[in-house]
Amino acid sequence: MKTFLIVVSSILTVASVVPYMIEVLRGKTKPRIVSWFTWSLLTGIACAASFADKQYPTAILMLFATIETGTIVVLGLRHGDHKLEWFDIVCQIAALIGLALWQIFDSPSIAVISAVSIDLIGALPTIKHSWDKPGEETALTFFLAGLGGLCTVLVAGSWRITAIAYPLYLLFINLVLAGIILGRDRRLLQGEPAELRKL
Numbered sequence: 670m671k672t673f674l675i676v677v678s679s680i681l682t683v684a685s686v687v688p689y690m691i692e693v694l695r696g697k698t699k700p701r702i703v704s705w706f707t708w709s710l711l712t713g714i715a716c717a718a719s720f721a722d723k724q725y726p727t728a729i730l731m732l733f734a735t736i737e738t739g740t741i742v743v744l745g746l747r748h749g750d751h752k753l754e755w756f757d758i759v760c761q762i763a764a765l766i767g768l769a770l771w772q773i774f775d776s777p778s779i780a781v782i783s784a785v786s787i788d789l790i791g792a793l794p795t796i797k798h799s800w801d802k803p804g805e806e807t808a809l810t811f812f813l814a815g816l817g818g819l820c821t822v823l824v825a826g827s828w829r830i831t832a833i834a835y836p837l838y839l840l841f842i843n844l845v846l847a848g849i850i851l852g853r854d855r856r857l858l859q860g861e862p863a864e865l866r867k868l
Contacts, residue, residue, distance in 0.1 A: 677817075699749055699802075716728055730836060808846075
């Protein structure tokens with residue numbers, strides 16, 4: 670059962686990028702490069718830390734997540750949203766500070782905690798983009814990625830930070846993003862009050 674869930678988690682993580690890629694190529698989805706580049710870097714760090722701590726289910730999830738996010742970065746270079754706003758700059762400065770702090774400690778657990786914290790900061794531009802322009806994001810991708818995180822949580826061999834922190838975070842952040850996109854799409858279709866559209 671454990672092996673089955675690891676395989677399912679990996680398949681879901683890779684499959685989640687397919688609808689996103691299709692929508693990007695159609696010109697409907699416009700990934701925020703700031704977020705996807707940060708995610709690609711950090712999932713790579715978490716992958717290395719998890720392998721170093723012998724937390725293989727999480728390490729495998731992070732490996733496929735790195736492939737997934739890296740693919741979107743490559744596609745986004747041509748089809749994505751390259752705008753750099755003050756909000757993005759603040760997030761990237763915070764991410765760089767987090768990376769610098771991580772270098773001070775020689776611990777896989779500290780590496781994963783730092784990566785999760787920076788990942789959340791890196792996600793903020795996409796959360797904002799999903800709220801402002803839900804039609805330019807793909808809810809199915811985030812939903813499938815969240816399910817991949819859930820499968821890894823279910824087979825985690827321990828409650829060590831390197832085993833559980835990133836899968837739990839991926840479950841949370843991806844379902845939040847999917848919920849925002851679906852919820853905002855519905856509100857915009859129904860016609861929300863003008864004062865809310867300005868927020």
